[in-house]
Amino acid sequence: MSxxxxxxxxxxxxxxxxxxxxxxxxxxxxxxxxxxxxxxEDPYLKIGQTNDRAAKGDGDIVYALRDISFDIRQGxxxxxxxxxGAGKSTLLKLLSRVTSPSAGCICAKGRIGSLLExxxxxxxxxxxxxxxYMNGSIMGMTRREISRKIDEIVDFAGVxxxxxxxxxxxxxxxxxxxxxxxxxxxxxxxxxxxxxxxVGDAEFQKKAIGKMQDVSRGGGRTVLFVSHNMGSMxxxxxxxxxxxxxxxxxxxxxxxxxxxxxxxxxxxxSFDGADGDEKVLCLRKASVSAAGRDMITIDSAVRVxxxxxxxxxxxxxxxxxxxxxxxxxxxARADYNDVSQxxxxxxxSYHLAFEIPPYTLAxxxxxxxxxxxERNVKRYTSEKSDLTFNVSQGETLFGNAFAESxxxxxxxxxxxxxxxIQRR
Amino acid sequence: xxxxxTVIKPKNSLLDIDxxxxxxxxxxxxxxxxxxxxxxYKQTILGPLWFLIQPMLTTVMYMFVFGGLAGISTDGLPQAxxxxxxxxxxxxxxxxxxxxxxxxxxxxxxxxxVYFPRLVVPISGTIxxxxxxxxxxxxxxxxxxxxxxxxxxxxxxxxxALLFPVLVVMLAGHAMSWGLIITSLTxxxxxxxxxxxxxxxxxxxxxxxxxPLSAAPEKFRDILxxxxxxxxxxxxxxxxxxxxxxxxxxxxxxxxxxxVTTFLAVVIFSRVERNFMDTV
Numbered sequence: 001m002s003x004x005x006x007x008x009x010x011x012x013x014x015x016x017x018x019x020x021x022x023x024x025x026x027x028x029x030x031x032x033x034x035x036x037x038x039x040x041e042d043p044y045l046k047i048g049q050t051n052d053r054a055a056k057g058d059g060d061i062v063y064a065l066r067d068i069s070f071d072i073r074q075g076x077x078x079x080x081x082x083x084x085g086a087g088k089s090t091l092l093k094l095l096s097r098v099t100s101p102s103a104g105c106i107c108a109k110g111r112i113g114s115l116l117e118x119x120x121x122x123x124x125x126x127x128x129x130x131x132x133y134m135n136g137s138i139m140g141m142t143r144r145e146i147s148r149k150i151d152e153i154v155d156f157a158g159v160x161x162x163x164x165x166x167x168x169x170x171x172x173x174x175x176x177x178x179x180x181x182x183x184x185x186x187x188x189x190x191x192x193x194x195x196x197x198x199v200g201d202a203e204f205q206k207k208a209i210g211k212m213q214d215v216s217r218g219g220g221r222t223v224l225f226v227s228h229n230m231g232s233m234x235x236x237x238x239x240x241x242x243x244x245x246x247x248x249x250x251x252x253x254x255x256x257x258x259x260x261x262x263x264x265x266x267x268x269x270s271f272d273g274a275d276g277d278e279k280v281l282c283l284r285k286a287s288v289s290a291a292g293r294d295m296i297t298i299d300s301a302v303r304v305x306x307x308x309x310x311x312x313x314x315x316x317x318x319x320x321x322x323x324x325x326x327x328x329x330x331x332a333r334a335d336y337n338d339v340s341q342x343x344x345x346x347x348x349s350y351h352l353a354f355e356i357p358p359y360t361l362a363x364x365x366x367x368x369x370x371x372x373x374e375r376n377v378k379r380y381t382s383e384k385s386d387l388t389f390n391v392s393q394g395e396t397l398f399g400n401a402f403a404e405s406x407x408x409x410x411x412x413x414x415x416x417x418x419x420x421i422q423r424r
Numbered sequence: 425x426x427x428x429x430t431v432i433k434p435k436n437s438l439l440d441i442d443x444x445x446x447x448x449x450x451x452x453x454x455x456x457x458x459x460x461x462x463x464x465y466k467q468t469i470l471g472p473l474w475f476l477i478q479p480m481l482t483t484v485m486y487m488f489v490f491g492g493l494a495g496i497s498t499d500g501l502p503q504a505x506x507x508x509x510x511x512x513x514x515x516x517x518x519x520x521x522x523x524x525x526x527x528x529x530x531x532x533x534x535x536x537x538v539y540f541p542r543l544v545v546p547i548s549g550t551i552x553x554x555x556x557x558x559x560x561x562x563x564x565x566x567x568x569x570x571x572x573x574x575x576x577x578x579x580x581x582x583x584x585a586l587l588f589p590v591l592v593v594m595l596a597g598h599a600m601s602w603g604l605i606i607t608s609l610t611x612x613x614x615x616x617x618x619x620x621x622x623x624x625x626x627x628x629x630x631x632x633x634x635x636p637l638s639a640a641p642e643k644f645r646d647i648l649x650x651x652x653x654x655x656x657x658x659x660x661x662x663x664x665x666x667x668x669x670x671x672x673x674x675x676x677x678x679x680x681x682x683x684v685t686t687f688l689a690v691v692i693f694s695r696v697e698r699n700f701m702d703t704v
Contacts, residue, residue, distance in 0.1 A: 007428075015702060093701070097539035100434055100698040107428040114538055121534045125463040134459060137452040138538055166466075 079237035110189025524603020584663035
């Protein structure tokens, strides 16, 4: 009990859809009349509606979060994942007190610092140093705290030379680095981070992730992350919460949570229809299967076949696919030009076949994203033709290098590199 | 449970002001004040001189329009001094009011990302404008000295001038509480923002800024007495210039009015600040 840092207790958040403006005064008066004077239920709050952004619903109020209850232990680094609109950001907003819940209660132990967007409150006319003070105090640091850390902050941001120059003269990258540096050196017991790791150049990102790892490992700090980058989430977080339509769908270890999340994406192993522009270039039929077998296993070749319609002469045609791992990490890219060296195709219908040789992919889930395009001009295929397939262990037993269930030993390539072992 | 240090709940009691929080964020108040003052005239040649130029030009204009063309009485006082007294006070009121009346709208990008007691912003706005006001007041004093010692105009200070700090605080209080009420209401209904800018202008004419109360016809004087700023302006002019009237009842009324509006402002503001991000 005592090591729980944050407790969400039946938290809900309601948002009103549509335009706030004309008509709301009438609604407000009506609501006040119904609830306060006649002690009835709020006429605009329709219970039992979930927040599905694609489906049409009646009533103009939705739950962004609905009866969220969970505990986070002190020192946990928790990743919150979910589709767009699942309520991740709302959850963090509630926690950072930017807005308040409609029902329920969030209890927390210690100071909550939020890193919702870096560089909050930067004033372009102030110098870097002044902005560090400004930004730091907005985030709840005292002057003395900032003075103590300012050298570290400047050093981390790498803007020493510009520190007494107004921020409006900074490059956008520098501004962001400075903002992140201030936030990273704030030391609350609970830190809330939303998509900020995607800032700066590659070198700075590495630094930022490293800093976040330090933060979460040392000192028993509790950290909540929201990101769409499954890779960095997996590296940073120990536990995960999966939100769907404003409700907690799964909570557990980060790896399991990510798997649960990705599992939800409909598995589609063949596509039949048209994806693209029928007047120019379009993908017709596509499938992924085991060559000569009914199940894709490690020792079977994976055959990817698709039809394309070329309606018009396209100078530089791309027809291939990207192979991604289950964490959306791109693994390989294949194109018909790789072998045939043809720059383009005459108008007509074509059938293309690719084969991933056996013993290439390890056990696990993979995605194929087709890339049918005119080079450097336009890509015609979309997500709807994405195919997903599973490579299973098959009947042969191999060593333990590939068991994905053991996080350290996960291997994406099924290597067959072993040649010999000799006793000397 | 007592061991939680932060409890976030939907609705708190009516009077839920986080005074402790504001105190904890006092460094932020300081930073905001500093920022306001430093940044206003950055990249200008005359810099802080603009603090003085603006009231001076306004005074000259008023002397021309109200004193020259309209011929409104200044109670026998030098026009420059009379107008400057009014303008200095009124400027403070209107800048604080304007600043406070769009706290939410102007700061929504910051408020949408981090939490800190929202009252920090209007408080720091009031303080930074106070510094501006004091600079302008020094200008007024300079004019005052000139007229008092080098001309034979009938200006004479009296003990009521000691009320000055009280009057300034009351004026700031009025400006802030009205501003906070307006900003809280405008997060949802934008109508008021349209009213505010010209309403403030109209309100200036309903306050004895450019005319002495004694110049107003008898029947309007009673109406003007309902304006809580009337007694403040009159008392200020009475104390420093020796004209006008000092009405203790008027000041008491103004103070009572201030208490009510402050209470209202705090209640409404603390209600709105919790959820305004959803409607602004």
